[in-house]
Amino acid sequence: MTAWAHGAVRRWAVVGALVGVLVGLPAVVAALPAEDADVPAARLRDAALASGSVGHSGYAVSAGGLSLPVTDRLTRVADLLSDRTTMRVWWRGPDEHRVDVVTAAGETGVHRDPGGTWTWDFETLTAARGEPASLALPAPPDLLPAPLGRRLLSEAADEELTRIGARRVAGRDALGLRLEPAEEAASVDRVDVWVDRATGLPLQVQVVAEGARTPALDTRFLDLDLAVPAASVVAFTPPPEAFVGAAPDTADLVAEAGRRAGRLPLPLELAGLGRRPLEGVPAAVWAYGRGVTLLAVASVPPRLAGGLRAAMRSSPEAVTDDLGVRLSAGPLGLMVVDVPRGGAYVLTGTVTLDALAAAAAALPGAAP
Template identity: 75%
Template sequence: MGLLVAVLVALPTVVAALPADDADVPAAELRAVVLTSEDVGFSGYAVSAGGLALPVSERLTDVADLFSDRTLMRVWWRGPEEHRVDVVSGAGETGVHRDPGGTWTWDFEAGTATRGTPASLALPTPPDLLPAALGRRLLSEAADEELSRAGARRVAGRDALGLRLVPADVASSVGRVDVWVDPASGLPLQVEVFAEGAGLPALDTRFLDLDLAVPPADVVAFTPPPEATLLTAPDTEELIAQAEERAPDVRLPRELAGLPRRTFQGVPDAVGVYGRGVTLLAAAPVPGRLAGGLREALTASPDAVTDELGTRVAAGPLGLMLVDPGEGPAYVLTGTVTLDALADAARRLPGAAS
């Protein structure tokens, strides 16, 4: 298993050195093809590599590892509601099987099968970082004037056309997103996310090997073995409702850092979401007992900025801030915005320092 992982991780460097044929496809047209690729069936290996050192609590270590480590995935994709993604490591495999009713997460080493139900709002998991899924999501709200072509390269043994997204919002901390697309299927083969001014991507996810054919249904389906321990994942909707009941009662503004507030299914009223596309900012009041732990995590970072507004820190293009006015509720701000944008947003929160 260890040798297989080493070989697969080394492949992109070798394959990328091969010449690729470009094609005269306009950026807007290429984006349109990407957005229609959700039902394209495929199977193969993908790897995601992140460099975001997120200052989070112990309860979110899985999310932090996802964006700071290298994750090797084996995927079988029949459609958005029927697929399987196995995370492969030197210690074994953990598989996520998606069906119309929810997900099964099978941890072979632990012998546990966990059933989860679909939720409109949930923490990121390895399937969310597949280049096909991530590429579609990042391009879904891009304006035509933010897009340009970026040549071609070889990815997973295929010629991939480059599509570059440069956010127009002044508050954005994302310098650019490069999506490398299979022109025949529209499937994103590689996604690179760069922070403003950075030479290396903060997140790079790509296919290493890809077969553009619908995989058999029996490979994706999952039935827990008789000896498995059956578990039930926490109800995300119920947890959100409970958190909203405990949140301080404040009225968040209609705009922060020059970004308009918007609504998403599953996002509680106590949380404000602002912006669009790859430039998003979330704001939420938090009880004092939670603010203390976050303050400790943020101030532990050597790059943390602390002033009368609170404490803020950047991990690549992701910014995180605890706004602590002393009187009234504390707030958490996070998103793909600059530290200056976080400070500007903090000044406009109810009860915050001016």
């Protein structure tokens, strides 16, 4: 072997060692002891809810374990909630931030401003403009630990919260907060949120379904800088060579049903959950529950429910009876209820299969 070859081997050995150190560094940092603090659970929740204005940037990763039925409407959502998603975030505030989703094929950036969002595909040079929607399919920015943690804690009652110690997340001391929903219909066993001791920023969120040992969703920061990013990094203007268009309609099956289906008077309570109004949601979509225990119901035409029903029935874990077909994916329940005179109901939410059946039996015209 020549001297040059020996040098090349040594150089690549050094590169390999550095890569090994970088890959192992998060685990090493996480293993360092975290300093706990005597902060009551309710006060820690309040600190997390007030952290929306905390500027930061960094890397985050989300790992989902939900096996959703795949249809032409749910493919992206199924991938998002069942795969590993790596994200870079620059956060100036709830209405001014940027999230880049990093994949083997490239990056897709979502730039939020007060008027809406720009979605920029680096590979295809395509920019799409969208407006904020009250009811839309989940997107990668929704799985960032900070906004997700705030959303899940937003209606948590004091008696549902307990402290669970501390750990190191992204090299910072994070105080543990556990939410155990009180509703009997809940399919979520617990939500663990690890909150930055200094700022209240949620750094890690784990959602565990009833009876499960591993989280159905685990999202966390790997690296975090608490400096406010520059406005120029977050802002977006389509470059001259970009193809610019409107963002595709991301409304899910329930939202489309709400625009096209008739308005039926549904019960004020289903499966022990009271109805709740949601601003901006179509009138034909009814929502029930509180906190992390939610149920959405809509009456839909047969064509809209057909693809979803077929995809659900292909799962060996689907339950089919006189009411329709229902399926659970971790804490998420989904049901299509047939109506004898035509049409169907779609029910979805973080409730058990028994709760879905009880709700379906109470729907007008749905009981056998």
